[in-house]
Amino acid sequence: DKGSLNQLEHLFLKDQLARTGLVDKSLHYHKIWMPEEGQKFQSRVGEYLNMDLLAIVINFVDQLAHRRSESDVLKEMVPDESGYRHAVRVWYENSWIRSVLAELGSAGYKVVITSDHGSIMVNRSSMVAADKHTSSGVRHKHGRNINAKDKSAIDIRNLDTYKLPSLGHQHNYLLAKDDYFFLYPNEQHKYKNMLKGSFQHGGISMEEMMVPIFIMDPK
Incomplete structure (x- = not known):
């Protein structure tokens, strides 16, 4: 651990x-x-x-x-x-x-x-624009100026309001909505097939x- x-x-x-x-x-x-x-x-x-x-x-x-x-x-x-x-x-x-x-x-x-x-069982993918230092979570990510489609995630940039730690300049958080999961452009098809229909946590659905x-x- x-x-x-x-x-x-x-x-x-x-x-x-x-x-x-x-x-x-x-x-x-x-x-x-x-x-x-x-x-x-x-x-x-x-x-x-x-x-x-x-x-x-x-x-x-x-x-x-x-x-x-x-x-x-x-x-x-x-x-x-x-x-x-x-x-x-x-x-x-x-x-x-x-x-x-x-x-x-x-x-x-x-x-x-x-x-x-x-x-929650996830079924819909959402592409994330991020650098290599971004965290690896499937339903939540944090990093430097990361982005996803509005309908798939909450983008938190006012960290004090949510009492979240800032880990660097332009640091923000993405929390997945509904049954979305995050993907990177690299090997997206491989991970989409692997993650679709899997149980995940870290997002903001009621189930989680x-x-x-x-x-x-x-x-």
């Missing part, structure tokens, strides 16, 4: 606890990337039941969306949104996290389940920005 924009999540969570007057609460933060890591966590979850807050981040749902565009087998298994939801349900019913949730409930924990974003939250009290 070195170099990732998400590598400091545990520090942000600690800071959030401090700012809300909960600095004295104990915390364990655990990020799960691979199935074996989840199974290992399940076998050790009893060690963390003395914590006031146990934060578990699971990447399976996100990984399924990303890897589907790279695998013909996954495309066959997950042909659309309904197939995506079904695949996630089958995974959950047979995964280690179901057992962990049951154990947390038995230990008296209130469990909150949510996501940092949703995803509105996330569920479930709060479960122990029996």
Whole structure:
């Protein structure tokens, strides 16, 4: 995870606890990337039941969306949104996290389940005029004076209004609307065929920005 924009999540969570007057609460933060890591966590979850807050981040749902565009087998298994939801349900019913949730409930924990974003199946391409230093996102890009068709994206140049960081002179952001995805002129046909019909996130559709939250009290 070195170099990732998400590598400091545990520090942000600690800071959030401090700012809300909960600095004295104990915390364990655990990020799960691979199935074996989840199974290992399940076998050790009893060690963390003395914590006031146990934060578990699971990447399976996100990984399924990303890897589907790279695998013909996954495309066959997950042909659309309904197939995506079904695949996630089958995974959950047979995964280690179901057992962990049951154990947390038995230990008296209130469990909150949510996501940092949703995803959307993209079908329409939009060409982006940008230099080689522009970010590589499919639904969002930032760089120096980058441009796309108005109907496909929101072009943010007043960064202070949106509380976005400026990373250089004439820096702006593009956020994809509806079911658009961004392409460069180079190898556009290759990437258009690869990305069309894939699940992506980073844009401003309701599917991406509105996330569920479930709060479960122990029996």
